[in-house]
Amino acid sequence: MLRGAGGVARPLIEWSWRAAHRAFAELPIYVATDDxxxxxxxxxxxxxxxxxxxxxxxxxxxxxxxxxxLGDRIEVVINLQGDALLTPPTILQALHERLRGDATVEVATPAIRAADATLAHLLAEQEAGRVGGTTVVTNAAGDALYFSKHLLPHGAARAGCPVALHLGVYAYRREALRRYSAAPPAAAELAEGLEQLRFLDQGVRVAVVDCPPPDQLTAELNNPEDAAPIEAELARLGLD
Known part of the structure; x- marks a missing residue:
């Protein structure tokens, strides 16, 4: 249970549902689960x-x-993970608009430019043998070439090359999801532990939406120690 600005304790799934509702109050929102x-x-x-x-x-x-x-009731699906309760509505809306604005885009996902402090953190985590985040490289059209839990591109810090930090939210068209579920996991997907690499393995276009760095914490709730800073951010944002 997590407490927000008003002190009311709510389960994680309700906080994540509320995050989706803040972005898309007029659209149907479903929680998909096997539990x-x-x-x-x-x-x-x-x-x-x-x-x-x-x-x-x-x-x-x-x-x-x-x-x-759901069948023919939907054409576009936006995937907000259940632990991503601090995802800003603007990022979710940007993905939706990307698919609505370009019929050739099958999958979209956001990235932000890693600021100096974030880049230093990614490098420190990599040197310590830990995963500090997922990065992505794109082509000139802004489509993903590769995602990795290693810092991409290699040598970016020395060369002064921008690093794009991937945020794990996705928008898909139904046909892309059908192709995905019909295919076996890709070798790179299994090696990296990154599900989106199956799309690239299939030749599916993944548009990377360049988003401005949010002015708030976007941490996911993955460990018990994550709860305190997330509750503090919920209170700071006035969310209840």
């Missing part, structure tokens, strides 16, 4: 949930299954 307990919790706070298979290997496969359950 009946989460379905019950979502329905308790008034949300809508879809019970999907336990065989989904990642969030993109789960979105593909959810899209098939």
């Amino acid at each position: 009946q307990r989460i379905v019950a919790e979502v329905e308790r706070f008034g949300g809508r949930a879809l019970l999907t298979s336990a065989d989904c290997r990642n969030g993109t496969e789960r979105c593909a299954e959810a899209a098939e359950i």
